[in-house]
Amino acid sequence: MDIRFYNTLSKQVEPFFTVTPGVVRMYSCGPTVYDFAHIGNFRSFLFADLLRRFLETAGFSVQHVMNITDVGHMTEDNAADGGGQDRMQEAISRMKENKKSGRVPEGAISDPNDPYQIAEYFTRAFVNDGRSLAYKVAYEYPQKTPRATEHIAGMQAMIADLIQRGHAYVAADGVVYFSVESFPEYGRLSGNTLEHLHEGKGGRVSDQNQALKRHPADFLLWKPDNHHIMKWDSPWGVGYPGWHIECSVMARQLLESPVIDIHTGGEDLIFPHHECEIAQSCGASGHYSFANFWIHARFLLVEGEKMSKSKGNFFTVRQLLDGTATFQGEALPAVHPAVLRYELLKAHYRSNMNFTRKGLQDSAGAVKRLTEFRRRLESAAGGQVAAPDLQHPIVQRFLGCLADDLNIAAALGVVLPWANEPSSDPAADLAAFKLINQVLNVAPLGEGLPDCQPQYYGEFDEEDEAYQAALNLCRELDAARQQKDFARADLIRSQLIEAGFDVKTTREGTVISV
């Protein structure tokens, strides 16, 4: 299969290749764990998931690693001086408030002053959110999701290495900086070459710090600082690592190679984060490349606007899933995780995705259609499933679209019409659908994941009391209709609708779904 991706490094779509044939080493920049992840984060994560699942289905063995950043970097942790507030300190303050107001479950955090407990709390929340959206690497926690704080020794080793190779130096105040002038390729990824960078502009970088650096763009590798909450001993004094070094170290260590195949992240990370990663990794390894393919997801907008807390269009995954999100003063109904996954997946990664209420409705319709198609296939096939066949024409076309720079919309344009047609060979089509669902993973959500109950859209927990009560109402409704007591039937139906169910009256009786 001819696979092509847009590579930020070359700014063009180019044929995909791997360092080791058949194996993909892939690293994704993950979340910081000072708060709950929002849907913008997950747009980028699920794009990486789609990429990974596509490559796996196309026959590659994919090693996917995603970091968890828990070091407590600074709010203005720019290349210069690590100024601003400690983000972990901010998280601690928020946590104390939330604990006081009862928004944190009893026993979840015994000591809100302990940064490791804060990190643990939000890491678990992240992993749960990820798993609920069938984000595969979240199921490989903790093996494939390293924490920065567990790799401090590795970071120190790389920093020492960089100093030794002449790529880093200790400034007069003891801070270790990467010397961008020692790395001529600096700017290759972002286009922000040293000539183009605004040098220490805006007065946010203190002159004092600038004076100590050899070049204004030199960035922090280690900062001796006894006041930082999370701090470690080092050859350069007790302090904390720079923001960029963790990814260089963890990618190399967990993917067991100085050169990896794919590195993903949000577009905002291109500069300075990824630019600096390249400088560090290549500086330390001596290789020309760190990652051969840099693939970045564009930002997600909410109803056409950038998501921000002040605009009230800022949603976390859990808010949307449990129905506690509000928008423009109105509560949003709880979204089924398969629908949210589909919604965050359905737009091309290199275009702005506009997250809207209407989009969610559309996605619900599509997921429902796929779910019903699958159920039709399952019952028509009568328990038979053919062997997975990549040569199935629909699978071929589906994967072909994704091979073209992950053209998900075209791929969906293949699957959805197919799902409307009657099947001439249900067993083969079911096998094909399963292959496609390896990638989309929405019908059902979670299929193929270990320790996961595959979750169909519109499916109910049989044990649920509300569900049982609703079923009883359905029987009453059927009885009322049989007796031609339509007033009563309508009343019961409106009760069910009010309780949040979709009510359908079929020949076999009344049926409800979400």
Add this chain to the structure above:
RNA sequence: GGCGUCGUGGCCGAAUGGCUAGGCACCGGAUUGCAAAUCCGUUUAUCCCAGUUCGAUUCUGGGCGGCGCCUCCA
């Protein structure tokens, strides 16, 4: 100002130098006690200007607009 990226119908979104996906929504019909669902059918488009061409939405150039980065951010 520098570096990128995107711009298709009411919405989401493909494809293509000429025959113009798909989904959702809407509308009409069938069906139904009424709804819903389902089935059948239909309507609406290529940001602007110039160039190349027999013909451009597709190629080229120039605008305009959205978004991102250049400062923490997926």
